Every structure is written in C-alpha cells, then in structure tokens.
Amino acid sequence: MKKILIFALMLSLSACNSDIMVDTVNPILSEWDTPFSVPPFDKIKVEHYMPAFEVAMDAQDSDIDSIINNDATPTFENTIVALDNSGSLLTRVSRLFFPLALTEADSNMLRVEGELMPILSQQGDKILLNETLFNRIKSVYDKRATLGLSPSQLRLLTKTYDRFARNGANLSDSDKDKLKQINEDLSVETVAFGNNLLAANKSFVLGINNTVDLSGLPESIRDAAAEAAVAAGSRFRYLFTLDLPSLISFITYADKRELREFLYKGYLDRCNSDNEFDNKKIVNNIVRLRTERAQLLGYDSHSEFVLDNVMAKSPENVYSLLNTLWEPALKTSKEELNEMKEIMRGKTGHDDFQSWDWWYYAEKLRRSKYDLDEEVLRPYFSLPGVRAGIFQLSNRLFGITFRPISVPVYNKDCQAYEVLDVDNTHLGILYMDFHPRSSKRGGAWCTSFRGQSFRDGERISPIVSIVCNFTPPIGNYPALLSLDEVTTFFHEFGHALHSLFSQVEYSGLRGVERDFVELPSQLLENWAFEPEMLRKYAIHYRTGQVMPDYLIEKILKSSKFNQGFTTLEYLAASITDLEIHTISDYTSLDLNKFEKEVLNTKRGMIPEIAPRYRYPYFSHIFNGGYSSGYYSYIWAEVLDKDAYSAFVESGDIFNKELADKFRVLLSSGGTLDGMTLYKQFRGAEPSQDALIKSKGFE
Ligand SMILES: [Zn+2]
Numbered sequence: 001m002k003k004i005l006i007f008a009l010m011l012s013l014s015a016c017n018s019d020i021m022v023d024t025v026n027p028i029l030s031e032w033d034t035p036f037s038v039p040p041f042d043k044i045k046v047e048h049y050m051p052a053f054e055v056a057m058d059a060q061d062s063d064i065d066s067i068i069n070n071d072a073t074p075t076f077e078n079t080i081v082a083l084d085n086s087g088s089l090l091t092r093v094s095r096l097f098f099p100l101a102l103t104e105a106d107s108n109m110l111r112v113e114g115e116l117m118p119i120l121s122q123q124g125d126k127i128l129l130n131e132t133l134f135n136r137i138k139s140v141y142d143k144r145a146t147l148g149l150s151p152s153q154l155r156l157l158t159k160t161y162d163r164f165a166r167n168g169a170n171l172s173d174s175d176k177d178k179l180k181q182i183n184e185d186l187s188v189e190t191v192a193f194g195n196n197l198l199a200a201n202k203s204f205v206l207g208i209n210n211t212v213d214l215s216g217l218p219e220s221i222r223d224a225a226a227e228a229a230v231a232a233g234s235r236f237r238y239l240f241t242l243d244l245p246s247l248i249s250f251i252t253y254a255d256k257r258e259l260r261e262f263l264y265k266g267y268l269d270r271c272n273s274d275n276e277f278d279n280k281k282i283v284n285n286i287v288r289l290r291t292e293r294a295q296l297l298g299y300d301s302h303s304e305f306v307l308d309n310v311m312a313k314s315p316e317n318v319y320s321l322l323n324t325l326w327e328p329a330l331k332t333s334k335e336e337l338n339e340m341k342e343i344m345r346g347k348t349g350h351d352d353f354q355s356w357d358w359w360y361y362a363e364k365l366r367r368s369k370y371d372l373d374e375e376v377l378r379p380y381f382s383l384p385g386v387r388a389g390i391f392q393l394s395n396r397l398f399g400i401t402f403r404p405i406s407v408p409v410y411n412k413d414c415q416a417y418e419v420l421d422v423d424n425t426h427l428g429i430l431y432m433d434f435h436p437r438s439s440k441r442g443g444a445w446c447t448s449f450r451g452q453s454f455r456d457g458e459r460i461s462p463i464v465s466i467v468c469n470f471t472p473p474i475g476n477y478p479a480l481l482s483l484d485e486v487t488t489f490f491h492e493f494g495h496a497l498h499s500l501f502s503q504v505e506y507s508g509l510r511g512v513e514r515d516f517v518e519l520p521s522q523l524l525e526n527w528a529f530e531p532e533m534l535r536k537y538a539i540h541y542r543t544g545q546v547m548p549d550y551l552i553e554k555i556l557k558s559s560k561f562n563q564g565f566t567t568l569e570y571l572a573a574s575i576t577d578l579e580i581h582t583i584s585d586y587t588s589l590d591l592n593k594f595e596k597e598v599l600n601t602k603r604g605m606i607p608e609i610a611p612r613y614r615y616p617y618f619s620h621i622f623n624g625g626y627s628s629g630y631y632s633y634i635w636a637e638v639l640d641k642d643a644y645s646a647f648v649e650s651g652d653i654f655n656k657e658l659a660d661k662f663r664v665l666l667s668s669g670g671t672l673d674g675m676t677l678y679k680q681f682r683g684a685e686p687s688q689d690a691l692i693k694s695k696g697f698e
Pocket residue numbers: 002003004491495518521
C-alpha cells in the first residue's frame with residue numbers, strides 16, 4: 001500500500017522562529033551540529049523522546065500564552081502568523097519521532113508512542129478549544145475583507161479559522177458539550193469496530209493437510225502457507241488466512257473451487273455473521289453519530305462536512321466522477337467476465353461463474369493473453385538501475401542532481417543524498433530506506449524529518465525520507481524489483497519531489513488537500529514504463545543488455561489487463577462510502593440491503609463482482625481517516641492522467657517547459673487550492689478522458 005504520511009503535528013504547524021530550547025544533555029533539544037543540520041540520529045536514544053516532548057509542549061503552551069496575553073488588538077501578524085509560528089520545537093520533536101516509530105518500531109519506541117498519543121491529543125484539543133485564542137482568530141477573520149491580505153495570507157487565515165470552527169469553536173456551550181459527547185462516543189465505536197475486525201480476521205483460517213487440496217498453488221505460496229502454519233502453532237500443515245497476500249494468492253491459483261469459495265466467503269462475511277464480532281450495529285452507530293455531528297456543525301450530512309474543505313468540495317462533484325467511470329468500467333467488466341466464462345466452459349463444461357472464481361480465471365486469461373512472466377523481468381529492474389533511472393528522469397525534467405553524502409543515519413540500511421538545484425544550490429536532503437526489517441512496518445511511504453520553511457527570509461531546506469519494503473538483495477546480487485515495486489519507487493519519489501521543491505512561506509499552507517496529495521506521486525508513475533525510459537534504465541544486471549522490445553511490448557499490453565474489474569470493485573466501495581455518508585435523515589439501516597440497493601439495484605453491479613470492501617469490514621471509512629474519502633485515489637488519478645497527457649500531447653514526454661510549470665505547482669504546497677494550482681499548470685480543469693483511455697475503456 002502506498003501512502004504519504006502527514007503527521008498530525010497538533011497545531012504546531014511551524015518550524016520557524018520561536019526559541020529553540022537548548023539542553024546540553026538531551027541531543028534532541030540541543031543544536032543539531034551535523035552536516036546540513038540533519039538530526040543527530042547517532043546520539044539519540046529512546047529515553048530522550050518523552051522528556052523532549054514535555055519540554056516542547058511547555059514551549060508550545062508559552063507560545064500560545066503569549067498570543068492570547070497580547071494586549072494589542074488582534075491582527076493577522078500578532079495572531080494568525082504568531083499561531084503559525086508557534087510550537088516549532090514540538091514540530092521538530094514530532095517530525096523526528098513519528099517517522100522513526102514506523103521504521104525503528106521496537107517495543108521501547110512503541111511504548112513511548114502509546115504513552116504519547118493521548119497526551120498529544122489532549123495538547124491539540126487544549127489549543128483548538130481555547131476560547132480566548134479563537135476569539136482573537138475570529139476577530140481577525142471577521143474583518144478579513146478590509147485587511148489588504150495577499151491570496152495566500154487570506155487562505156492561511158481562512159484555514160486557521162475553519163480548523164477551529166470545524167472543531168465546534170462557534171457552538172453554544174450546550175452544543176459544545178453535545179459535540180464533545182459525540183466525539184467521545186465515536187472514538188469508542190471506531191475502536192470497537194477495529195477490534196472486532198482484528199478478532200474476526202484471526203478467528204478464520206483455512207487449514208490444509210492434504211496436498212491434493214494445494215493443487216494449482218506455486219511452490220512459493222505453499223512454502224509461505226507451511227511457514228504460516230508453523231508460526232501459528234497450527235495442527236495443520238498449511239495455513240491460509242484472510243490477510244490479503246494469503247487470500248489473494250490462494251483464490252488466484254487454487255484449483256479446488258469449494259476451497260476458494262470457503263476462503264473468499266470467509267473474507268466477504270467478516271463481522272457480518274451476527275456473532276460476537278458483528279459490526280453492523282457499530283456501523284449504524286457511527287453513521288448516526290457522524291450525521292448528528294455534521295448537522296450540529298451546520299452541514300446536511302457527514303459527506304458535506306468532510307468534502308467542504310478538500311478539492312472535491314461537494315458530494316455532487318464526487319458522484320459526477322464516479323458515475324462517469326461506472327458505465328465504462330461495468331461494460332469492460334462484463335467483457336472480461338465473458339472471456340473468462342469461455343475458459344471456464346472449456347475447463348469444467350459449465351459457466352456458473354461466481355465471485356470467488358474471478359481471480360482464478362483472470363490469472364488463466366492473463367497467461368493466455370499476455371504470457372507475461374514477471375520473474376523474467378526482474379533482472380532488468382535492479383534497485384541501483386531503477387534508482388539511476390529515477391535520478392535521470394528528475395534531471396531531465398527539472399535539472400536537479402543527487403549527490404551521495406555521509407551524514408548520521410537512523411539505520412545502517414539508509415542511504416542519504418544531497419539534492420542540488422539546476423544552479424547547484426542546495427535544495428534539500430533525501431534519505432532512502434529500501435528493505436524490510438523486523439522493526440519496520442509494511443508498505444511504502446514518504447515523510448520528512450524537517451519540513452521546508454523560511455526563517456528571517458532564508459529558506460530552511462527540507463529533509464525528506466522515502467521508506468519502502470522492497471525485495472532485498474541476495475548474496476552478492478543486487479535487489480531485483482517487481483513491476484509493482486518499480487511503480488512504488490516512482491510513486492514515493494513523486495511525493496519526495498513535492499516536499500523537496502516546496503517554497504512556502506507559512507507552515508500552515510505547506511500541506512495540500514487530501515484528494516490532491518497523490519497527484520505528484522501518481523504522475524511520476526506514468527514515466528516508469530515508457531519505452532523511452534525503459535531503454536535508459538531497464539538494464540539486465542548481469543549481461544548489461546537493455547530490455548528487449550518484445551518485453552517492453554508485453555509490459556505495455558498487460559497494463560490494461562483486468563482493469564474493468566479492478567476499477568469496478570474500487571468504484572463500488574467508493575460509492576457505498578459516499579451513499580452511507582450522504583444520509584441526512586438517519587434511520588436504522590439494514591446494511592446488506594442498503595449495499596444491494598445502491599450497487600445492484602440502482603447501478604446494475606454484476607453479482608460476479610463484490611465491492612472491494614463491504615460495510616462491516618470497511619476499515620478505511622469506519623476506523624481510518626477515509627470516510628467520504630475513499631474516492632480520493634481515483635480523483636487524483638484523473639488529475640495525474642490528465643497532467644501526463646499534457647506531456648504526451650506535446651510530443652515530448654520530457655518537455656522541459658511543462659516540467660517547469662509543474663514545478664511551480666509542486667513548490668506552491670497548499671498556498672492556493674488544488675484546482676487553482678492545477679488550472680495554472682494545465683490551463684484548464686482536468687478532463688477524465690485520459691484516465692478512461694489509460695484503462696482501456698474506449
Ligand atoms: Zn502516495
């Protein structure tokens with residue numbers, strides 16, 4: 001899974017100019033006397049964090065006190081900018097700790113994290129609920145039209161005001177109490193949702209002793225299942241679970257249809273079996289509470305509340321996109337289904353196709369149609385080769401270069417580079433941490449140990465970090481990446497460029513909307529498998545041969561494979577998310593019936609495809625940060641495909657002029673809203689045509 005982590009840095013949105021406490025004992029609090037002022041990773045120990053956080057929170061408290069105790073009339077400078085600059089030490093400590101809590105997550109780090117979360121959450125609430133502070137913000141906000149502010153200053157003011165207002169700052173005391181109760185209830189319900197899901201996942205396994213039942217499964221998958229059985233102390237020789245890698249590999253390859261059915265149904269029915277792990281009542285409670293909260297805050301529905309401050313702006317805009325894509329995705333899925341039914345008839349004599357057959361026959365179809373063996377491609381994607389390709393691409397587009405440097409690292413596996421601008425001036429530092437280790441969480445992400453800022457007019461450069469879990473090197477051979485891993489590398493690098501190019505005055509305007517954040521990362525993916533690029537970087541690690549054209553051809557052809565299905569099951573989940581959160585008069589819902597109505601009855605979803613998530617286990621929206629936001633991935637895909645088509649249409653995918661324009665977007669952060677930035681780059685709003693074409697929906 002790809003993600004960018006934007007750490008909740010409470011309200012300490014700055015790394016600017018408030019006093020840095022100097023403590024000669026605690027290296028986190030001391031001056032960072034290192035090259036480029038990177039964190040002194042080699043000196044920091046786990047016991048330094050908690051005291052550093054305590055000092056930093058005190059410093060933030062006194063920053064806030066000095067704002068509210070200021071006798072002068074509230075102004076943009078003495079209130080909004082002062083708040084933007086407050087808590088810089090807390091930002092510094094948080095930006096150090098939270099990335100490391102993901103990559104160096106030993107029991108000590110996890111313990112500190114566990115102790116810290118409620119304390120930091122209280123610290124954030126303390127600021128958002130500070131009435132004196134809000135009154136000052138409001139008094140500046142109320143006269144905003146007369147202040148002669150620049151567009152970005154006005155945006156900072158509005159964002160600051162909205163953050164407080166959305167947290168209930170404008171409510172009467174009794175409504176504030178109601179809101180507080182709703183938030184508390186919601187946190188209880190969402191935790192219960194997650195716990196049930198975890199327990200339901202654990203309680204379901206497919207155990208196999210008989211090797212006949214393994215028919216069709218490749219050796220590597222059998223080995224993994226045998227290892228899983230040993231690790232779980234199971235009485236079975238092979239164990240398959242509802243974790244996606246295990247589930248998907250089983251339903252893709254297992255010949256035994258009834259076992260595929262057993263496992264897939266186990267997955268689809270999680271927390272939906274009226275047993276102790278059932279989540280249907282909890283989902284109802286969450287939806288009711290969210291609707292109540294939205295209405296308390298003056299919105300019709302939870303979706304309207306959520307979408308109001310992102311790029312999409314309203315449920316109608318999201319529906320419009322999802323509905324446009326629905327028909328072509330449905331049509332293509334039906335064509336894919338027919339092709340698979342033909343294979344099924346040939347194999348079994350019938351075509352009674354069910355949802356647990358999709359992966360199995362899709363794999364058969366993929367082999368017959370594209371004959372693409374990923375293992376043959378890996379030798380062309382050595383990690384150093386792919387990295388060189390990405391560096392070259394960045395250089396061709398933006399003129400930047402990368403210089404290996406020797407600086408303190410948080411793990412010996414990390415590599416560090418200085419990033420230099422066209423004129424060789426310093427742009428930032430980039431850490432890269434590629435391979436799994438026991439202390440590292442799964443997935444891939446991009447984060448920063450220091451965000452870009454300005455101090456006394458001077459740009460403080462960012463320290464960015466890319467973290468992945470790529471196939472490790474074996475013996476003397478370099479790491480050889482899969483297609484998916486290559487894509488991930490380009491993706492995370494796009495996020496890194498976004499941070500590295502940042503030129504934003506106010507810390508509170510560095511971040512972008514949730515449905516805009518994946519544009520730079522997904523845009524970069526477009527170059528990964530362009531023939532012109534592959535011929536530059538896809539070099540066989542042993543023979544030094546460039547990837548032959550017939551392999552390049554196969555990669556390109558297979559990119560459209562199964563797109564109907566992938567898109568439709570994704571859209572289905574985005575739609576169920578939106579349908580349930582646009583409810584404005586909540587009454588108790590029969591979730592299974594509701595899902596059927598909005599997908600099958602209303603939109604003609606075929607029963608051979610299940611939505612990617614069903615309500616009782618849709619953790620993104622009921623126990624993650626994606627409620628009314630699951631659409632964001634495809635929203636950003638519209639942007640990235642449309643943006644990339646500008647390069648293609650120009651006849652030069654390395655078009656320097658367009659790259660320069662895109663750099664303006666990258667360096668602007670959130671100083672303007674996403675659509676304005678996009679239109680400045682493209683000269684028009686994005687069209688969905690390029691996305692539809694890229695999926696082969698023509
Ligand atoms: Zn991402």
